[in-house]
Amino acid sequence: xxxxxxxxxxxxxxxxxxxxxxxxxxxxxxxxxxxxxxxxxxxxxxxxxxxxxxxxxxxxxxxxxxxxxxxxxxxxxxxxxxxxxxxxxxxxxxxxxxxxxxxxxxxxxxxxxxxxxxxxxxxxxxxxxxxxxxxxxxxxxxxxxxxxxxxxxxxxxxxxxxxxxxxxxxxxxxxxxxxxxxxxxxxxxxxxxxxxxxxxxxxxxxxxxxxxxxxxxxxxxxxxxxxxxxxxxxxxxxxxxxxxxxxxxxxxxxxxxxxxxxxxxxxxxxxxxxxxxxxxxxxxxxxxxxxxxxxxxxxxxxxxxxxxxxxxxxxxxxxxxxxxxxxxxx
Amino acid sequence: xxxxxxxxxxxxxxxxxxxxxxxxxxxxxxxxxxxxxxxxxxxxxxxxxxxxxxxxxxxxxxxxxxxxxxxxxxxxxxxxxxxxxxxxxxxxxxxxxxxxxxxxxxxxxxxxxxxxxxxxxxxxxxxxxxxxxxxxxxxxxxxxxxxxxxxxxxxxxxxxxxxxxxxxxxxxxxxxxxxxxxxxxxxxxxxxxxxxxxxxxxxxxxxxxxxxxxxxxxxxxxxxxxxxxxxxxxxxxxxxxxxxxxxxxxxxxxxxxxxxxxxxxxxxxxxxxxxxxxxxxxxxxxxxxxxxxxxxxxxxxxxxxxxxxxxxxxxxxxxxxxxxxxxxxx
DNA sequence: GCAACTTTGGCAACCGATTGCCGAGGTTGT
DNA sequence: ACAACCTCGGCAATCGGTTGCCAAAGTTGC
Numbered sequence: 001x002x003x004x005x006x007x008x009x010x011x012x013x014x015x016x017x018x019x020x021x022x023x024x025x026x027x028x029x030x031x032x033x034x035x036x037x038x039x040x041x042x043x044x045x046x047x048x049x050x051x052x053x054x055x056x057x058x059x060x061x062x063x064x065x066x067x068x069x070x071x072x073x074x075x076x077x078x079x080x081x082x083x084x085x086x087x088x089x090x091x092x093x094x095x096x097x098x099x100x101x102x103x104x105x106x107x108x109x110x111x112x113x114x115x116x117x118x119x120x121x122x123x124x125x126x127x128x129x130x131x132x133x134x135x136x137x138x139x140x141x142x143x144x145x146x147x148x149x150x151x152x153x154x155x156x157x158x159x160x161x162x163x164x165x166x167x168x169x170x171x172x173x174x175x176x177x178x179x180x181x182x183x184x185x186x187x188x189x190x191x192x193x194x195x196x197x198x199x200x201x202x203x204x205x206x207x208x209x210x211x212x213x214x215x216x217x218x219x220x221x222x223x224x225x226x227x228x229x230x231x232x233x234x235x236x237x238x239x240x241x242x243x244x245x246x247x248x249x250x251x252x253x254x255x256x257x258x259x260x261x262x263x264x265x266x267x268x269x270x271x272x273x274x275x276x277x278x279x280x281x282x283x284x285x286x287x288x289x290x291x292x293x294x295x296x297x298x299x300x301x302x303x304x305x306x307x308x309x310x311x312x313x314x315x316x317x318x319x320x321x322x323x324x325x326x327x328x329x330x
Numbered sequence: 331x332x333x334x335x336x337x338x339x340x341x342x343x344x345x346x347x348x349x350x351x352x353x354x355x356x357x358x359x360x361x362x363x364x365x366x367x368x369x370x371x372x373x374x375x376x377x378x379x380x381x382x383x384x385x386x387x388x389x390x391x392x393x394x395x396x397x398x399x400x401x402x403x404x405x406x407x408x409x410x411x412x413x414x415x416x417x418x419x420x421x422x423x424x425x426x427x428x429x430x431x432x433x434x435x436x437x438x439x440x441x442x443x444x445x446x447x448x449x450x451x452x453x454x455x456x457x458x459x460x461x462x463x464x465x466x467x468x469x470x471x472x473x474x475x476x477x478x479x480x481x482x483x484x485x486x487x488x489x490x491x492x493x494x495x496x497x498x499x500x501x502x503x504x505x506x507x508x509x510x511x512x513x514x515x516x517x518x519x520x521x522x523x524x525x526x527x528x529x530x531x532x533x534x535x536x537x538x539x540x541x542x543x544x545x546x547x548x549x550x551x552x553x554x555x556x557x558x559x560x561x562x563x564x565x566x567x568x569x570x571x572x573x574x575x576x577x578x579x580x581x582x583x584x585x586x587x588x589x590x591x592x593x594x595x596x597x598x599x600x601x602x603x604x605x606x607x608x609x610x611x612x613x614x615x616x617x618x619x620x621x622x623x624x625x626x627x628x629x630x631x632x633x634x635x636x637x638x639x640x641x642x643x644x645x646x647x648x649x650x651x652x653x654x655x656x657x658x659x660x
Numbered sequence: 661g662c663a664a665c666t667t668t669g670g671c672a673a674c675c676g677a678t679t680g681c682c683g684a685g686g687t688t689g690t
Numbered sequence: 691a692c693a694a695c696c697t698c699g700g701c702a703a704t705c706g707g708t709t710g711c712c713a714a715a716g717t718t719g720c
Contacts, residue, residue: 006448008706019670024708034668054449055385055394056706059675064385074417075410077603083404087431096445099429101417115426118336119384247607273407277577279609338676349700354678364698386676389705666717673711678704687696 085293165198177327185241223248261325415623495528507657515571553578591655
């Protein structure tokens with residue numbers, strides 16, 4: 001299996017009756033060789049089934065046409081759309097996308113980056129768990145784009161939480177809620193801090209008292225603990241760090257005989273595929289995942305400045321479903 | 331950003347006071363250099379922050395330490411577990427996993443493989459949409475492992491449908507169902523054909539009449555059409571090609587006022603994350619996704635023969651939830 | 661008709677590793 | 691004490707492209 005030697009640029013050159021450098025230029029430098037010669041070369045390559053060796057190309061030119069997308073946790077469905085968007089954009093640009101998983105671990109994230117050094121043109125770090133200093137150091141050595149994390153001057157794409165969280169607060173407030181708990185995500189999650197900041201910053205204005213519980217690892221399983229924590233805080237509404245946690249919370253509340261939304265309302269973040277399927281369907285802050293992925297790739301390929309600002313913020317909108325309803329105070 | 335030249339093997343050699351070849355061997359050929367020299371080299375590399383250039387290595391040695399995992403459709407949550415398993419196994423073996431998406435398209439799948447030729451050690455094709463002939467041709471040029479597709483002598487890992495489908499038939503039969511519809515997946519899906527074969531092959535034995543409807547693209551949205559098709563067939567139970575389709579079917583039935591499972595039972599395949607969240611929770615044939623991914627990687631790294639048989643079959647088991655219940659005939 | 665310039669292809673160095681081969685120095689056997 | 695062998699480091703070729711530089715051929719201007 002797999003031992004027929006691949007044709008090289010030299011084979012093509014011989015066949016077309018030109019030098020190897022001419023073949024290289026025929027493909028890589030438009031206008032550098034005459035149209036007639038180019039035709040010959042293309043024909044020869046075609047006949048031989050020539051495919052350029054990416055390693056040889058990368059070794060000399062330093063260009064790899066490869067982008068790494070690092071995900072904090074690949075099992076979070078939110079990343080699906082993000083992957084799709086990034087992958088499509090990368091493909092039309094002729095780049096391949098390498099998807100790597102950090103499994104919510106700083107160490108693994110770091111090692112993965114180490115391992116891909118010299119193999120990719122740059123990294124898109126989605127919900128990175130690295131520290132600010134580590135990121136800054138990395139940005140000095142690699143092309144970097146942050147997703148759902150902001151650390152100027154490193155280019156980034158974030159879903160803007162201000163407007164979205166305001167919508168959540170308005171929603172809960174108008175339903176008559178007064179006491180709200182925020183079940184926070186991992187301490188290393190910039191997004192969780194951002195959400196808390198946006199929520200707590202606007203709470204007073206909307207007549208809400210906000211309590212922070214947690215942190216919790218953002219999984220369905222951990223929703224049970226989070227639900228218990230929120231109940232103990234004696235609130236009528238719970239905002240969870242993300243939909244996975246929110247789903248776990250809804251299930252735990254149900255298991256404990258707490259009616260959703262009659263007794264307690266639950267709101268999540270991300271609007272993952274399963275949010276709509278839950279019973280009751282989950283109210284959640286939607287996120288333009290595919291667009292974010294697409295933009296991150298563009299930011300990486302096209303250095304910010306001329307075409308794009310370095311820090312992109314995407315609006316997010318609340319999707320109201322049945323997990324939130326009138327509070328006991330309203 | 332990113333322009334400090336990476337130290338090379340020559341820098342390390344100079345610093346350690348040895349030749350470049352010695353450095354190379356110190357890392358790559360155990361026992362080839364003395365322990366004392368190795369220590370010196372390692373120390374020098376450490377101080378310089380040396381990271382080997384993967385392209386240079388691959389160019390000469392032909393080894394890339396990279397595996398491509400091709401998915402028919404990355405948005406299918408079933409692939410989550412598979413990716414996790416494959417990714418972990420690849421990582422412990424020091425390989426990076428490139429995840430590529432075929433978007434259910436034969437052409438895209440083919441082009442992606444073309445584009446990665448020479449950049450990876452081999453391909454794992456999950457639910458490939460390529461034809462038998464195309465796969466055979468590919469197997470002649472690349473290391474290949476098929477996932478959820480069987481085509482001897484190409485190594486493969488499949489979730490065995492015989493036992494699982496028997497469990498479905500037993501389950502439905504014992505609940506008193508007699509007329510069952512199978513909503514089939516894409517015509518290019520080997521898995522769909524396999525499932526149909528296993529179900530229809532065992533139907534008579536269990537006193538069931540099986541009707542095939544479809545094909546349908548396996549998405550939640552298409553569940554609506556599939557549900558209507560099944561209803562027209564006048565059955566009391568529906569087995570869907572996968573959970574996405576099954577979820578769509580359940581929702582459509584509910585929208586049409588058909589009670590699940592009182593009027594019609596629904597069974598899916600894959601036991602994706604959302605199956606359990608659906609109301610009613612979905613009865614579905616579970617699949618050891620992570621294990622399948624792990625084994626596929628092992629099969630690719632370790633040529634079959636000595637350690638593994640070439641064709642692996644993993645057992646699958648029915649997870650009975652509330653979307654299936656007594657049929658009107660029982 | 662000749663100088664100046666442009667177009668186009670080739671030569672050869674180079675990217676950063678790996679690896680076959682060689683030989684210096686040390687070890688073992690008798 | 692000498693041959694045979696082993697250990698271990700270095701030299702240099704090699705993988706398959708890219709690219710700076712050069713020169714032959716063709717164009718243009720006056």
